Amino acid sequence: MLQMPLRPVLATIAALALAFAVAPNADSRTKTPKQNPSQEAQASYRPTDASLYVGTDTCTTCHDAEAKSFNHGPHWRTDLDKKRGPEWRGCEACHGPGKEHVEGGGDVSKIISFTKLSSADASRRCLDCHQFGEEHSNFSRSEHQKNNVGCIDCHSVHAAKVERALLKQTQPQLCYTCHLETKADFVKPSHHRVNEGLMGCTSCHNQHGGFLTRQLRSTAAQAQVCFTCHTDKAGPFVFEHAPVKTEGCVACHVPHGSANPHQLRRSNVNLLCLECHTFTVDSAAPAIPTFHNQTQKYQACTMCHVAIHGSNTDHVFFKR
Numbered sequence: 001m002l003q004m005p006l007r008p009v010l011a012t013i014a015a016l017a018l019a020f021a022v023a024p025n026a027d028s029r030t031k032t033p034k035q036n037p038s039q040e041a042q043a044s045y046r047p048t049d050a051s052l053y054v055g056t057d058t059c060t061t062c063h064d065a066e067a068k069s070f071n072h073g074p075h076w077r078t079d080l081d082k083k084r085g086p087e088w089r090g091c092e093a094c095h096g097p098g099k100e101h102v103e104g105g106g107d108v109s110k111i112i113s114f115t116k117l118s119s120a121d122a123s124r125r126c127l128d129c130h131q132f133g134e135e136h137s138n139f140s141r142s143e144h145q146k147n148n149v150g151c152i153d154c155h156s157v158h159a160a161k162v163e164r165a166l167l168k169q170t171q172p173q174l175c176y177t178c179h180l181e182t183k184a185d186f187v188k189p190s191h192h193r194v195n196e197g198l199m200g201c202t203s204c205h206n207q208h209g210g211f212l213t214r215q216l217r218s219t220a221a222q223a224q225v226c227f228t229c230h231t232d233k234a235g236p237f238v239f240e241h242a243p244v245k246t247e248g249c250v251a252c253h254v255p256h257g258s259a260n261p262h263q264l265r266r267s268n269v270n271l272l273c274l275e276c277h278t279f280t281v282d283s284a285a286p287a288i289p290t291f292h293n294q295t296q297k298y299q300a301c302t303m304c305h306v307a308i309h310g311s312n313t314d315h316v317f318f319k320r
Helices: 007-030 037-045 056-060 064-072 073-080 099-103 121-130 180-185 225-228 242-246 269-273
Strands: none
Touching: 056 064, 064 073
16 A cells, blocks of 8 residues: 655645635635625615605696596505605605606606516515505415515506405406406305305405415414304304314315305215214214114204204204
8 A cells, every 4th residue: 555645745735724714815805895785776776865756746747647546545645744755755655756757758767667567576665565564464475476466466556446455356356367266166056145245255365465374364274264254153162063173164164155055065964974973993073873874864964963063052962
């Protein structure tokens, strides 16, 4: 085996280590520190120089139709806010400073046009003001944002068809623009009265996002949002039906609509009950008694177990 002198090898390793250690320090001394890119972007995004802004009255001289719609909506209140700078007031709060736009004779390249912004960029400008309430605070993580659906896809400041929330269309037609599979459920024989106008999609879902599945306004078990209307099923009961607390109402019901009565998942009640109340060894629910002949009088479980959502008197949900 070849033997190499130890001292030259150690000297070479030490020289390389010293070169790598010194190089970054020398490089850092020669380079000029740069401003944080996020700070640069923020400064150009909403400049604070008051001389760049002309005010809403100047915008009105050319944009009369837009000014009328602006004054009939909720955004006119921004002109009353004197505590913050001009970058947060009137037309320029959304469209940016207008001095160059005016001096350029209405040059459209010198003003922010929402029709030319991406969905994310347009929503970002809206959220500068609207992100602080519970309703809108989670929009950045919402399913709508992830699928490139932004604020201006549903709302319009200058051409709203619905005054409340400045919607482009009424519910549920606005939601049906994308959710066609849900539209079919609401025309089934048993359905929630959304098409009839007694409730809306946003009664159960937060369209601006949240931490729950399907952007629901309740817990993952989905029971609390149902109890908003179905208060008689809320309890608390002495004897509770386990699926209501563990899986929620959707364990037995289809939330949007069903061809079965009471929006049930099965046409026969006993078939629905037997999904849990079986003779299998791994079922946590008790099995049906052996004398229950499913082809005769015992085929409808709720004829006897009428308090199926919960009872204060009987553990098998009989009515007494």
